[in-house]
Amino acid sequence: MASDSAHTAPHAPLDPPARLLLGPGPSSVHPRILSAMAAPLVGHLDPYYMQVMAETQAMLRPIFATANALTLTVPGTGTAAMEAAIANVLEPRDNILVCAKGFFGQRMADVARRHMISVQVLERPWGQVFTADEIAAALARTPVKVVAIVHAETSTGVLQPLEDIARVVHDSGALLLVDAVTSLGGLPVDVDRIGIDVCYSCSQKCLGSPPGLGPISLSPRAVDSLRRRQTPVSPFYLDLGLLAGYWGPEHAYHHTAPISSAFAFHEALRLVHEEGLAERYSRHVRVAQLLCDGLTAMGLELFVSPEVRLPTLTTVRVPPGVDEPMLRRRLLEEYNIEIGAGFGELKGKIWRIGLMGHSCRTENVLLLLAALEHLLSDRPA
Amino acid sequence: MASDSAHTAPHAPLDPPARLLLGPGPSSVHPRILSAMAAPLVGHLDPYYMQVMAETQAMLRPIFATANALTLTVPGTGTAAMEAAIANVLEPRDNILVCAKGFFGQRMADVARRHMISVQVLERPWGQVFTADEIAAALARTPVKVVAIVHAETSTGVLQPLEDIARVVHDSGALLLVDAVTSLGGLPVDVDRIGIDVCYSCSQKCLGSPPGLGPISLSPRAVDSLRRRQTPVSPFYLDLGLLAGYWGPEHAYHHTAPISSAFAFHEALRLVHEEGLAERYSRHVRVAQLLCDGLTAMGLELFVSPEVRLPTLTTVRVPPGVDEPMLRRRLLEEYNIEIGAGFGELKGKIWRIGLMGHSCRTENVLLLLAALEHLLSDRPA
Numbered sequence: 066m067a068s069d070s071a072h073t074a075p076h077a078p079l080d081p082p083a084r085l086l087l088g089p090g091p092s093s094v095h096p097r098i099l100s101a102m103a104a105p106l107v108g109h110l111d112p113y114y115m116q117v118m119a120e121t122q123a124m125l126r127p128i129f130a131t132a133n134a135l136t137l138t139v140p141g142t143g144t145a146a147m148e149a150a151i152a153n154v155l156e157p158r159d160n161i162l163v164c165a166k167g168f169f170g171q172r173m174a175d176v177a178r179r180h181m182i183s184v185q186v187l188e189r190p191w192g193q194v195f196t197a198d199e200i201a202a203a204l205a206r207t208p209v210k211v212v213a214i215v216h217a218e219t220s221t222g223v224l225q226p227l228e229d230i231a232r233v234v235h236d237s238g239a240l241l242l243v244d245a246v247t248s249l250g251g252l253p254v255d256v257d258r259i260g261i262d263v264c265y266s267c268s269q270k271c272l273g274s275p276p277g278l279g280p281i282s283l284s285p286r287a288v289d290s291l292r293r294r295q296t297p298v299s300p301f302y303l304d305l306g307l308l309a310g311y312w313g314p315e316h317a318y319h320h321t322a323p324i325s326s327a328f329a330f331h332e333a334l335r336l337v338h339e340e341g342l343a344e345r346y347s348r349h350v351r352v353a354q355l356l357c358d359g360l361t362a363m364g365l366e367l368f369v370s371p372e373v374r375l376p377t378l379t380t381v382r383v384p385p386g387v388d389e390p391m392l393r394r395r396l397l398e399e400y401n402i403e404i405g406a407g408f409g410e411l412k413g414k415i416w417r418i419g420l421m422g423h424s425c426r427t428e429n430v431l432l433l434l435a436a437l438e439h440l441l442s443d444r445p446a
Numbered sequence: 447m448a449s450d451s452a453h454t455a456p457h458a459p460l461d462p463p464a465r466l467l468l469g470p471g472p473s474s475v476h477p478r479i480l481s482a483m484a485a486p487l488v489g490h491l492d493p494y495y496m497q498v499m500a501e502t503q504a505m506l507r508p509i510f511a512t513a514n515a516l517t518l519t520v521p522g523t524g525t526a527a528m529e530a531a532i533a534n535v536l537e538p539r540d541n542i543l544v545c546a547k548g549f550f551g552q553r554m555a556d557v558a559r560r561h562m563i564s565v566q567v568l569e570r571p572w573g574q575v576f577t578a579d580e581i582a583a584a585l586a587r588t589p590v591k592v593v594a595i596v597h598a599e600t601s602t603g604v605l606q607p608l609e610d611i612a613r614v615v616h617d618s619g620a621l622l623l624v625d626a627v628t629s630l631g632g633l634p635v636d637v638d639r640i641g642i643d644v645c646y647s648c649s650q651k652c653l654g655s656p657p658g659l660g661p662i663s664l665s666p667r668a669v670d671s672l673r674r675r676q677t678p679v680s681p682f683y684l685d686l687g688l689l690a691g692y693w694g695p696e697h698a699y700h701h702t703a704p705i706s707s708a709f710a711f712h713e714a715l716r717l718v719h720e721e722g723l724a725e726r727y728s729r730h731v732r733v734a735q736l737l738c739d740g741l742t743a744m745g746l747e748l749f750v751s752p753e754v755r756l757p758t759l760t761t762v763r764v765p766p767g768v769d770e771p772m773l774r775r776r777l778l779e780e781y782n783i784e785i786g787a788g789f790g791e792l793k794g795k796i797w798r799i800g801l802m803g804h805s806c807r808t809e810n811v812l813l814l815l816a817a818l819e820h821l822l823s824d825r826p827a
Contacts, residue, residue: 076505076716076719076720077501078482078713078716079482079485079498079709079712079713081485081486081487081488081494081709082488082492082494083486084486084487084488084489084492086487086488086489088489090702091487091489091490091702091705093486093487094486094487094706099484099485099486099706100484101459101460102483102484102706103480103481103483103484104460104462104480105462105464105465105474105475105480106462106465106467106472106474106475106656107462107463107465107467107784108465108467108469108472108784109472109657111463111465111778111784112778113462113463117460120458124457140522140523140526140658141521141522141526141683141701142521142683142701142702142703142704143701143702144682144683144700144701144702145521145522145683145701148681148682148683152681172682175682176682178678179678179679179680179681179682180680181680267702269702275487275704275705275706275707276490276702276703276704276705276706277521277658277704277706277707297559297560298560299560299561299562299680299681300529300533300560300680300681300683300684301525301529301553301556301557301560302522302523302525302526302529302681302684303681303683318789319525320522320523320524320525320526321471321472321523321524321525321648321650321657322523322657323523323656323657323658323704323707324472324656324657325475325480325483325656325657325658325706325707325710326656326658326704326706326707328460328462329706331460332459332460335457335459338457339457397492397493403488403489403492408699
């Protein structure tokens, strides 16, 4: 099992343990998606693949709740989609206001700085949300081209309300860029109604596909900002103009699309629409509530207050006296269940329990609660 | 079949046609690889996945013929690996000499310019190779930090000899950066013996896995150049220092690894080593020769002269009077065989026939030749 076996038996066949994935992602993948991914490939310029791309776009738009023409998947993970979002709508020396209330907000600031964008960070303690007023005040002091904020902060389990913020951002003339990595497909994102200009996510959380694709959608205003650029987009691989040229009717070659991942993602989107968005969102709320009730009944303390608690990812405080890494290791080794650790300033202090996509089922909650109860009662007094 | 069906039936299940992929990649994927990819997922920080990563590195190094510690896969296609190579070993205002003798050489120059690297392009007509002398002369005029060259040019079917070039590049003090996208796993690349400092490839050609991963290897000298950088690597997603931190013993989180693609790639590498590198390389030469003989016997003219002809990708001139796109379309629709078109200055003038990985088999050559013969004899006189 250890990595040093690589030298003695590098050619042993894969034999992955049967994990139940209840961490911050990837989620467990529905068997129909795994089957779709194992279909023999077609070429990336095959008419059949063009059909798959068009259907993917048609199925993605209602999930983003948008009519945005530029809606596609970036050929990389959610981090690639984040970088694509930032590096395309902003040029070096443009300015961005990043609202950071957790790890991924900080990461947006880091990514923007690398692209020589002028970054202003508005900070909130991890676990809290921003109000529209404080963002309006920041914009009154320093107007910016883009305001970036995380909808569902994977590091804390907080759900950021966006409606009022969208209004103050647009009143200032800025574009609103939203990270929906842990929300898209699990709860309403409402790109058009709220007025999100750039919205991105990933394939492996609430959408339930394997990791490797980053869905993204740009409003016409955001597309205009691409057109008005004075400089080329620095990462060629993530140039949304070139990606849109490949996804559009001309199908201009840019990269060799990850065909199998796209097949999987197509099936994942089919499952979303078969279930229906309303039912899917209510399932995520219902199953998360069951988990929260169970954790509370066990005497554990939830990290986030109920009004801004994220249904897709629940954070719970590690009780005093518990060996945090040991409990997670035992959960993995003895019960084959993965949950997430806290990180950054929450390292050792919380667990992160994801109930997303196919992982978001009542039976998984019951099993996890039973396993946790067993392990916690097992600890030395 | 047309993309407008997306609006009427976006939810139809996938039903891809059974293509034989004889274009420039992706290659047809071995069923064992498709099965491995469909295995249920584990998390990207699971001890089992760490083992898969370590075994992948251990199996990759002999294919690059290297002992380089920094040998891993970038979570994107060959284009992502190209950009990672360039954007990591060079900083803005550093200079690079790009030896361009086809489309992908030109792309390297484009990528470098986007990263504000000072680019000097040495050009050769498409279909030719460079001599060490002309590169030495260029370096004598303007010393550079990096010389970049494509080993196997996918746009032309030319194999660039590297030994003498490596010597003159190193004599000048520069690093040698080599694109092995269409060679790695199909013919010897010999990173350590030749002295290639940065070498990258893709998963979907001679290695025979689905597209989506970019193997890359850096020499200790190239790693030193990363350490001496004054500025952070601009694309966060492709920062090799962060990627190495995730692949290394500390397994520091950087992105959510494309687990399923990594499972597939692990099985692809197992197949390479089961066959053995020497046998695999000689199969690629043998099967390509069969194709060349067959095409010549049909009266077709090969585009590249024999001494620099690439075994993995054969380019052949479109005979006068043949409707090039129509023939390719009929080959696809009537025989389910994909071959590649020429592009750039070779658009309409050549076909590109890939015999790579699992596609590289005698029976595929016989079928293609028979189909081509039928379609070419079918043309109006």
